[in-house]
Amino acid sequence: MHELSIAEEILHVIEAEREQHGFETVEKVRLRSGALSGVDPSALEFAFEVIRAGTCAEKAELEIEMEPMKLVCRQCKFTMNDNRGPKACRQCGSLDVEIDATAGVDIVALEVEE
Amino acid sequence: MSEVKVEKNVYNRNQELAGQNRQRFQDAQTYVINMVSSPGSGKTSLIEQMGPRLTSAGSKVFVIEGDVETERDADRLRQLGIEAVQIQTHGSCHLDATKVAKVLAGVKLEEVDLLIIENVGNLICPTGFDLGEDLRVVVASTAEGDDKPVKYPAAYHKADVCILNKIDLLGHIDFDVQQFQSGARRAKPDLTIFHTSCRTLEGIELWCDWLRSRCG
Numbered sequence: 011m012h013e014l015s016i017a018e019e020i021l022h023v024i025e026a027e028r029e030q031h032g033f034e035t036v037e038k039v040r041l042r043s044g045a046l047s048g049v050d051p052s053a054l055e056f057a058f059e060v061i062r063a064g065t066c067a068e069k070a071e072l073e074i075e076m077e078p079m080k081l082v083c084r085q086c087k088f089t090m091n092d093n094r095g096p097k098a099c100r101q102c103g104s105l106d107v108e109i110d111a112t113a114g115v116d117i118v119a120l121e122v123e124e
Numbered sequence: 125m126s127e128v129k130v131e132k133n134v135y136n137r138n139q140e141l142a143g144q145n146r147q148r149f150q151d152a153q154t155y156v157i158n159m160v161s162s163p164g165s166g167k168t169s170l171i172e173q174m175g176p177r178l179t180s181a182g183s184k185v186f187v188i189e190g191d192v193e194t195e196r197d198a199d200r201l202r203q204l205g206i207e208a209v210q211i212q213t214h215g216s217c218h219l220d221a222t223k224v225a226k227v228l229a230g231v232k233l234e235e236v237d238l239l240i241i242e243n244v245g246n247l248i249c250p251t252g253f254d255l256g257e258d259l260r261v262v263v264a265s266t267a268e269g270d271d272k273p274v275k276y277p278a279a280y281h282k283a284d285v286c287i288l289n290k291i292d293l294l295g296h297i298d299f300d301v302q303q304f305q306s307g308a309r310r311a312k313p314d315l316t317i318f319h320t321s322c323r324t325l326e327g328i329e330l331w332c333d334w335l336r337s338r339c340g
Contacts (some may be wrong), residue, residue, distance in 0.1 A: 012217060012218055012248065012249035012250075012252065012253075014216075015216070015218070015220070015249075015253075016134050019134040019135075019137060019138075020134060022137065023130065023132055023134070024164060027128055027130060031128050033126075033128065034174045037125060045279055046277060046282075047252065047253075047278070048248040048249070048251060048252070048278055077279075081310070082304035084313065096267050097306075100313070104308070107310060108310060108311075108313050108315075109277050109311050110308055111280060111281075113251060113252055113278050113281065113296070114134075114135060115131065115133065115134045115135070115252075116131060116133050116134070116253070117130050117131070117133075117134065118130060118131060119127050119130055119131075120128045120129060120130060120131075121125050121126075121127055121128075122125070122126060122128055123125060124126060124172045
């Protein structure tokens with residue numbers, strides 16, 4: 011349940027942005043979640059709902075874009091869009107394939123009311 | 125309604141604090157490893173074996189134990205004469221750079237050559253939280269099954285070293301070492317993998333020698 015830590019950090023960033031830009035309320039938080047972030051969107055939404063009470067993001071909705079998991083062949087550089095399926099490269103057959111994804115969660119933008 | 129562009133990673137603040145920890149470790153010339161795994165893989169048992177081997181006249185080992193509740197693991201180590209401090213997270217599923225900095229406030233790092241941080245047993249949550257370590261070690265045990273790296277790729281992707289523990293159980297359980305290793309290397313192609321057993325002591329010396337060469 012590291013989603014709670016992530017939700018706390020989202021609020022922290024919102025407060026910092028509010029000090030800088032001086033908006034009234036946040037209506038939407040746009041997030042980008044790396045395929046290796048281990049974030050469960052519904053757990054993050056739940057955690058955020060719990061801790062946003064009484065803040066300027068009290069009614070903010072989370073919009074989470076989940077980055078797809080990719081595999082890259084280290085021999086021919088062919089990219090496959092699924093980690094669960096193939097063990098070998100679909101183009102050259104090599105078994106030397108590597109996961110290509112990030113573990114970060116980015117706050118992309120906020121939709122706010124001035 | 126208007127839009128405010130942010131583009132900030134939620135781990136940024138932890139990353140900054142981890143950077144401060146890292147600087148403190150460098151200044152004190154302390155080598156730091158962060159051990160992550162699922163619960164019950166044998167992290168504490170490994171540290172019980174590592175502690176005495178890596179402690180010598182000129183080299184001191186200190187352990188930070190992370191658990192949700194109890195001092196049990198730190199007590200286990202102290203009974204062997206290994207200096208340890210326990211962090212009880214009381215519900216939180218991972219350590220972060222702040223928790224580590226807090227517990228280190230009272231530690232004379234200048235006297236410590238190797239700091240071993242045993243994270244809370246969890247293959248997901250500790251992954252994104254840098255503690256300022258030099259080396260991330262993911263521990264797996266054969267009893268967990270050979271598909272762990274495929275199921276939890278992030279833990280392996282972020283690791284420098286993998287220890288496959290309870291290797292003495294091979295032959296009693298269905299565990300395909302090749303399958304495990306190919307899954308782990310798909311997540312991290314240059315992952316260094318050790319095989320160990322804390323019962324037969326297979327592989328323990330090799331791992332300790334390797335670690336000794338890293339921390340000088």
